[in-house]
Amino acid sequence: MTDDTERHNAKMAKKKAARDKIMATKTDEKGLIIVHTGKGKGKSSAAFGMIFRCIAHDMQCAVVQFIKGGMSTGERDLILSKFSDTCAFHTMGEGFTWETQDKSRDTEMAQAAWAKARDLIRDPANKMVLLDEINIAIRYDYVDAAEVVAFLRAEKPPMTHVVLTGRNAHAYLIEAADLVTEMELVKHPFRAGIKAQIGVEY
Template sequence: MSKQDMTEEELNARHAEKMKKKKAARDKIMATKTIEKGLLIVHTGKGKGKSTAGFGMVFRSLGHGHKVAIVQFVKGRIDTGERMALGRFDDLVTLKRMGDGFTWETQDRQRDIAAAREAWEMAKQLITSREHRLVLLDELNIVLRYDYLDINEVVEFLKTEKPDDVHVVITGRNAKDELIEIADLVTEMTQIKHPFRSGVKPQEGIEF
């Protein structure tokens, strides 16, 4: 019998039976997922939303009362909505804004390398301290792309020194293959449309 020939009651019964089977299948799958661990998560790609997704995880962790830490590698000193919002959780949040802006703004390679190194040393301290359930390394992929940090050093640290119960989230375009290889979760943001291409400037509450 086709759906068009069925009564509302029959459609409801058919739907309930289908969802019952779906739930049973899902419960069976979920029963096999028993590992609990700190994840290495990478948000990359040309589309907007990489840092936004990272901060979404930060706020989700805060909702559970977990302590979190954020290291911003290149965002500079501009006030952002996320920084102001996080200021309301001083007892749970450690925020380190280490960068001086994007490299095309500083136009000083050695200064950028020094800033990246300082931020990375801070990131390592925050990750290994085990004081934070989640550590967001915002725009780390950018400094890795420009080789301001040695990707092999970063990968080795994340593989051997990151505590098993600490989540690390890394954002930024052009994630290195070596980082993608060791990550537990990788999401690539794909740009379909962006208002910037139509002459729209960055909007408060959207871009910053």
């Protein structure tokens, strides 16, 4: 071996030892409250990736879309057509709130979605429940943040993962969550005049 290779291998061996030591202390399992927030892309896509991960492992799961348009209809159709046995899928609402301009109807829709979400979370058969774009519903006061947190603390079965997505996650949710990722926008093609494209945005 060259000196360079030897140095590299020694460094990697050290990293592996350090990593193995750390991982050995991570022994507990629990159902997590997971939040994807921030202005960047990937909040719903990453959550949807986890739902497909569950489907891949044949773990029963469910999706409630609080705002139509958070996930694409392509994703919904794929789940409904191929995986409806494993993953329940509920789309509530009529489109983004600034497209409907009817606060009382939006509130009613969001409340119906939240009632559906509670039922799905209470059912311990569901190993993961995704509340897509619920943060938007909370932000517009269609759903109460304190009520969501209180419900999750009191009624979420210990092993169920609940994933909540959307910009501007409420401070109560961040506080209650086990895993929070902020998707930060570094560069976006809209700024260069590129429109939303199939496969990327929807």
